[in-house]
Amino acid sequence: MNNNRTSKQQLGEWGEKLVASKCSCPRCKRARTLKRLPQNFKCADLICDFCGYLAQVKSSKVVTVTLLPKFVLGAAWSPQKQRMDNGIYFPLFLVLRSTTESAIYYLPTDLQSPALFIPRNPLSSTAKKSGWQGFRYVLSAAPEGAFVRIT
Numbered sequence: 001m002n003n004n005r006t007s008k009q010q011l012g013e014w015g016e017k018l019v020a021s022k023c024s025c026p027r028c029k030r031a032r033t034l035k036r037l038p039q040n041f042k043c044a045d046l047i048c049d050f051c052g053y054l055a056q057v058k059s060s061k062v063v064t065v066t067l068l069p070k071f072v073l074g075a076a077w078s079p080q081k082q083r084m085d086n087g088i089y090f091p092l093f094l095v096l097r098s099t100t101e102s103a104i105y106y107l108p109t110d111l112q113s114p115a116l117f118i119p120r121n122p123l124s125s126t127a128k129k130s131g132w133q134g135f136r137y138v139l140s141a142a143p144e145g146a147f148v149r150i151t
């Protein structure tokens with residue numbers, strides 16, 4: 001379990017660094033302005049240090065990077081639900097990694113909807129974070145062609 005968490009965190013960190021180094025800011029179009037936010041910063045992973053644009057980054061291991069996975073694990077459900085109730089969405093960079101290559105996809109906020117975010121069952125009473133509830137991104141719920149491949 002601990003090793004699993006660690007490798008997940010490493011994958012996440014790798015994906016954030018990859019986006020920061022390869023992607024221009026979607027809003028101001030400047031290169032190398034996307035910076036990683038601290039791990040405990042909840043709503044976003046990257047900020048543009050020129051225009052203040054915020055984005056989330058999700059990384060996933062896949063067999064082939066040309067095919068989007070059906071699901072990607074998200075973070076805590078409750079704050080996500082509250083954001084959606086307030087109409088708040090963040091742009092999403094999806095980083096896919098196979099054994100041989102990687103790809104970065106981008107999903108802007110105007111193509112996001114509540115259908116994209118599905119709650120998972122709360123963790124069982126025996127789990128370390130008992131009662132904690134996460135969510136999944138249901139990538140197939142995005143409109144056709146919504147995810148644009150950047151690299």
Ligand SMILES: [Zn+2]
Pocket residue numbers: 025026027028029030033048049050051052053
């Ligand atoms: Zn910017």
